[in-house]
Amino acid sequence: MSVAERITPEVMLAFYRRLYPFKSIFSWLNQEHTPTRLFTHREFAFTLAGDVYLRYNSFNSADELKKQVCNLNPTRFEIGPVYSARPKDKKVVRPAAFSPKLRELVFDIDMTDYDSIRTCCSEADICKRCWTFISAAVHVLDKGIREQFGYVHLLWVYSGRRGIHLWISDREAMELTDEQRKALVGWMTVIQGGKEMHKKVNVRQGNRPLPPSLGSSLKLLGQVFSDLILGDQDCFSSKEGWESLLALLPQAAAEALDKLCIETRAETSEERWEVLRKIRRTHASPALEAAVEDIILQYTYPRLDAEVSKHRNHLLKAPFCVHPKTGRVCVPVDPATVDQFDPEKVPTVLQLLDELNDVSSMVTGDNGAHHSDWEQTSLKPYVEMLDKHVLAIMNDVRKMKRGVSDYSW
Numbered sequence: 001m002s003v004a005e006r007i008t009p010e011v012m013l014a015f016y017r018r019l020y021p022f023k024s025i026f027s028w029l030n031q032e033h034t035p036t037r038l039f040t041h042r043e044f045a046f047t048l049a050g051d052v053y054l055r056y057n058s059f060n061s062a063d064e065l066k067k068q069v070c071n072l073n074p075t076r077f078e079i080g081p082v083y084s085a086r087p088k089d090k091k092v093v094r095p096a097a098f099s100p101k102l103r104e105l106v107f108d109i110d111m112t113d114y115d116s117i118r119t120c121c122s123e124a125d126i127c128k129r130c131w132t133f134i135s136a137a138v139h140v141l142d143k144g145i146r147e148q149f150g151y152v153h154l155l156w157v158y159s160g161r162r163g164i165h166l167w168i169s170d171r172e173a174m175e176l177t178d179e180q181r182k183a184l185v186g187w188m189t190v191i192q193g194g195k196e197m198h199k200k201v202n203v204r205q206g207n208r209p210l211p212p213s214l215g216s217s218l219k220l221l222g223q224v225f226s227d228l229i230l231g232d233q234d235c236f237s238s239k240e241g242w243e244s245l246l247a248l249l250p251q252a253a254a255e256a257l258d259k260l261c262i263e264t265r266a267e268t269s270e271e272r273w274e275v276l277r278k279i280r281r282t283h284a285s286p287a288l289e290a291a292v293e294d295i296i297l298q299y300t301y302p303r304l305d306a307e308v309s310k311h312r313n314h315l316l317k318a319p320f321c322v323h324p325k326t327g328r329v330c331v332p333v334d335p336a337t338v339d340q341f342d343p344e345k346v347p348t349v350l351q352l353l354d355e356l357n358d359v360s361s362m363v364t365g366d367n368g369a370h371h372s373d374w375e376q377t378s379l380k381p382y383v384e385m386l387d388k389h390v391l392a393i394m395n396d397v398r399k400m401k402r403g404v405s406d407y408s409w
């Protein structure tokens with residue numbers, strides 16, 4: 001039986017009843033202990049078996065949310081914005097009185113957008129090697145967002161299959177309008193254009209230097225390029241990969257490079273890139289140097305699904321949901337150790353329930369209804385990661401409310 005077939009409604013219900021960390025999710029969204037509008041006016045959308053989709057649900061507390069999740073037993077649920085009125089009252093309030101107000105700033109990075117360059121897997125597959133594309137993206141975005149926008153409350157969450165989400169909970173990020181989100185994402189977007197377009201990087205005017213925000217990422221990306229693109233993925237040894245690279249260089253340099261690679265029998269990406277280094281000396285020009293930088297960006301810069309980030313009312317799968325195909329839980333990921341993260345080692349719902357059964361066979365007189373059963377499973381470090389993140393948000397909110405500044409001198 002496939003994993004997907006083994007994830008029955010009974011399995012999901014047991015997961016929601018005993019393992020899903022509702023309290024932590026509540027605190028993360030609410031940013032305080034007592035329910036505020038950040039939670040009570042928040043939209044939840046449920047996907048039920050048979051593709052039934054229920055939007056505009058809202059709840060007064062973590063317990064109420066848990067009760068309804070256990071009641072509906074969705075295959076997954078999504079989190080939307082904080083509205084000006086309670087989403088469940090949408091039908092009874094004037095349309096003008098119902099609009100999205102606040103929302104975490106979210107980003108979505110998915111392996112799909114790397115299909116044209118990764119060589120180890122295709123389509124739905126992902127392995128530790130292609131995860132390197134995602135971990136490189138996490139490093140660049142995490143650093144870029146902290147440095148350029150000053151946001152500090154960033155939560156990275158594995159999507160359960162082959163991507164990662166970022167949720168930013170800083171008050172200033174929550175308050176961004178759709179226009180501002182669009183501008184911010186435009187600023188972060190370097191890679192665009194569909195499959196038919198060779199050149200996907202368009203961030204400079206003519207051959208002028210890169211904007212400083214990118215220039216500072218280039219060193220990190222250069223390392224990723226060398227290790228991942230030239231080394232592990234060997235992107236330019238296939239005929240197709242090689243032609244894609246040549247198409248990105250000025251014509252004279254491309255022709256000289258192709259010729260010299262044939263003459264010297266340079267076949268691997270590393271050998272061919274070494275030949276390009278020679279060409280850069282013999283055919284030195286600002287246009288060629290700009291093209292090389294753009295190539296590094298094109299192959300390594302995070303590829304964002306911009307639509308997800310632009311609108312406050314976009315719904316995004318809640319952390320700790322279960323991916324229906326893989327059974328893996330959408331766990332938080334620490335950007336500091338994202339290189340060691342292995343998507344294939346993320347606990348599945350079946351594994352967690354097994355662990356729980358081992359434990360409950362040792363205890364008696366418990367119907368399994370209490371809240372912290374996750375503590376007895378390998379879900380524990382992930383919930384603790386979220387709780388630690390929440391604590392920092394709550395501290396900031398408390399300080400802000402008291403109007404206490406950090407000046408201690």
Ligand SMILES: [Zn+2]
Pocket residue numbers: 120121125126127128129130131
């Ligand atoms: Zn792979």
